Amino acid sequence: MFVKQLSVFLENTEGRLDEVLKILAQGGIDLLSASLADTMEYGVLRLISKEPDKAKQILKEAGFAARIDEVIAVVVPDAVGSLAKVVGMIHAAGINISYIYGLSIDGEGAPIAIKTDDNAKAEGLLNAAGVTTLGMEDLQ
Amino acid sequence: MIWNEAKECMSRDEIEALQSARLVKVVNRVYHNVEYYRKKMQAVGLEPGDIKGIEDLDKLPYTTYQDLRDTYPFGLAAVPKSEMVRVHASSGTTGKPKIAVYTRRDIDIWAECVARCLSMAGITRDDIIQVGYGYGLFTGGLGAHYGAEYLGALVLPMSTGNTQKLIDMMIDCDVTSIACTPSYLLHVAEDLEKAGLIDKIKLKSAICGAEPWTDEMRDQMESRLHIKAYDIYGLTEMMGPGVACDCEYHRGLHIWEDHFLPEIIDPVTLKQLPKGSDGELVITNLTKEGMPLIRYRTKDLTSIQYDKCECGRTMARIQRFRGRSDDMLIIRGVNVFPSQVEAALLTVEGTTPHYMLVVDRVDNTDTLEVQVEVAENFFTDEIKSLEKLSKTVHDKLKMAIGLNAKVKLVEPNGLEHFDGKSKHVTDKRKLYQ
Ligand SMILES: [Zn+2]
Numbered sequence: 001m002f003v004k005q006l007s008v009f010l011e012n013t014e015g016r017l018d019e020v021l022k023i024l025a026q027g028g029i030d031l032l033s034a035s036l037a038d039t040m041e042y043g044v045l046r047l048i049s050k051e052p053d054k055a056k057q058i059l060k061e062a063g064f065a066a067r068i069d070e071v072i073a074v075v076v077p078d079a080v081g082s083l084a085k086v087v088g089m090i091h092a093a094g095i096n097i098s099y100i101y102g103l104s105i106d107g108e109g110a111p112i113a114i115k116t117d118d119n120a121k122a123e124g125l126l127n128a129a130g131v132t133t134l135g136m137e138d139l140q
Numbered sequence: 141m142i143w144n145e146a147k148e149c150m151s152r153d154e155i156e157a158l159q160s161a162r163l164v165k166v167v168n169r170v171y172h173n174v175e176y177y178r179k180k181m182q183a184v185g186l187e188p189g190d191i192k193g194i195e196d197l198d199k200l201p202y203t204t205y206q207d208l209r210d211t212y213p214f215g216l217a218a219v220p221k222s223e224m225v226r227v228h229a230s231s232g233t234t235g236k237p238k239i240a241v242y243t244r245r246d247i248d249i250w251a252e253c254v255a256r257c258l259s260m261a262g263i264t265r266d267d268i269i270q271v272g273y274g275y276g277l278f279t280g281g282l283g284a285h286y287g288a289e290y291l292g293a294l295v296l297p298m299s300t301g302n303t304q305k306l307i308d309m310m311i312d313c314d315v316t317s318i319a320c321t322p323s324y325l326l327h328v329a330e331d332l333e334k335a336g337l338i339d340k341i342k343l344k345s346a347i348c349g350a351e352p353w354t355d356e357m358r359d360q361m362e363s364r365l366h367i368k369a370y371d372i373y374g375l376t377e378m379m380g381p382g383v384a385c386d387c388e389y390h391r392g393l394h395i396w397e398d399h400f401l402p403e404i405i406d407p408v409t410l411k412q413l414p415k416g417s418d419g420e421l422v423i424t425n426l427t428k429e430g431m432p433l434i435r436y437r438t439k440d441l442t443s444i445q446y447d448k449c450e451c452g453r454t455m456a457r458i459q460r461f462r463g464r465s466d467d468m469l470i471i472r473g474v475n476v477f478p479s480q481v482e483a484a485l486l487t488v489e490g491t492t493p494h495y496m497l498v499v500d501r502v503d504n505t506d507t508l509e510v511q512v513e514v515a516e517n518f519f520t521d522e523i524k525s526l527e528k529l530s531k532t533v534h535d536k537l538k539m540a541i542g543l544n545a546k547v548k549l550v551e552p553n554g555l556e557h558f559d560g561k562s563k564h565v566t567d568k569r570k571l572y573q
Contacts (some may be wrong), residue, residue, distance in 0.1 A: 065551060
């Protein structure tokens with residue numbers, strides 16, 4: 001049960017971020033979450049929506065490099081040290097975390113997106129420890 | 141087999157003596173018969189008597205594409221129209237075509253030059269050869285045709301445009317050799333493979349030219365068609381195909397030095413360079429009557445080897461072309477060709493991304509920025525992979541051109557897409573104004 005994440009390459013983040021968001025809004029894409037990772041030169045915008053494939057098509061047609069990857073959407077319980085526990089479990093299993101960011105999805109706890117180099121194994125061990133993860137159908 | 145051993149295997153002394161005698165003659169002819177040349181020589185204070193042999197070659201002014209345009213069509217002809225028997229032309233990228241004028245003797249010499257090349261490729265009068273170059277103003281079709289006939293081979297003048305007929309007749313007539321462009325031959329190979337007809341052909345050799353090709357293409361042709369493939373070089377301005385050709389040892393293209401006098405110059409200083417140097421190939425027509433060109437700048441960058449070849453020929457060998465001098469950039473004193481950058485990028489992900497070289501001068505120092513388009517296949521969602529991509533590009537370029545370039549990743553279609561080459565460069569230094 002993963003969530004599909006759409007990422008977009010931005011040559012210069014300042015001007016283009018605005019443009020990407022406008023194009024998606026015009027295309028009727030409802031964004032649930034956005035996270036920007038940038039360097040001095042360029043940035044990668046990571047987006048979660050209910051219609052990632054449609055969003056990708058819209059951006060492709062507008063000339064952007066976009067791709068879809070799966071990320072684990074973890075519901076971190078509202079308790080001190082919960083996030084540390086989640087990250088600790090993944091590390092202990094020898095799985096590398098590529099990046100992590102908060103998701104603004106309504107519901108219990110604090111949902112976060114985690115991309116690892118072995119999503120299936122990471123999700124499996126989290127679920128076995130009683131941690132809830134979300135799928136596309138949970139994005140409402 | 142060596143077609144004309146007396147000429148192709150002359151000693152260096154004999155070659156140079158012959159070249160000197162012929163150079164003196166041709167310089168006299170153009171001085172007296174071509175006003176344009178006479179004026180050019182007079183402008184630098186030269187008289188025909190000043191040219192006593194090939195040691196004086198570097199006193200003569202160059203001839204360029206621009207001169208051909210300025211004198212189009214017959215301004216450089218050295219014979220009256222009654223002596224001319226044919227015109228060929230190649231399309232220039234802009235403006236008027238480059239044309240060449242031939243006398244009957246020119247056509248004969250051309251045929252012999254091509255016959256020498258075909259002979260080098262092992263073709264004899266017992267061979268059946270298809271000419272798959274276009275027939276017309278383009279020199280490829282008629283040039284290869286006359287040469288093959290001169291040799292005594294049986295010629296099928298296929299021209300271009302009907303691959304099915306070419307394949308049918310190749311099989312029906314037991315064709316043993318083909319002359320065409322390398323890319324067309326690979327296309328033919330593909331069609332033969334698709335039709336399952338590879339076993340039905342009797343092809344032994346191919347003489348390919350009119351466009352640059354690589355060793356990898358040679359390997360493909362040879363292994364897919366079970367043939368030997370040879371590279372033939374020529375320019376319409378000088379004659380057409382058959383100026384030079386490679387022998388079975390593939391150590392460069394033997395140039396027929398009794399008809400063409402090659403030299404290497406520095407394309408920037410325009411000084412003649414010592415034998416063996418890298419630079420621009422310049423050729424002088426030694427025997428052409430119709431429109432002899434003196435020190436014609438080919439713009440092709442290469443070097444020439446003069447040692448005797450294993451095949452027994454002494455005729456000098458033009459080495460692999462490294463690019464065109466009109467594409468060359470000089471950055472911090474280093475010669476850089478867009479083709480080198482392209483080759484380096486090709487090794488990054490197995491595909492050439494769109495790119496642009498931006499050269500600038502900041503505080504009197506040249507800067508090179510290489511913009512690489514992040515197309516879908518290059519894009520990843522992880523910053524560290526993108527950083528790795530830029531670093532790989534940087535390192536490959538450093539290895540290929542010896543310069544530290546700034547690599548900038550740009551959005552797809554952020555760069556203008558050009559069909560032609562040499563549009564991969566933006567030079568912001570105002571060096572030539
Ligand atoms: Zn040889």
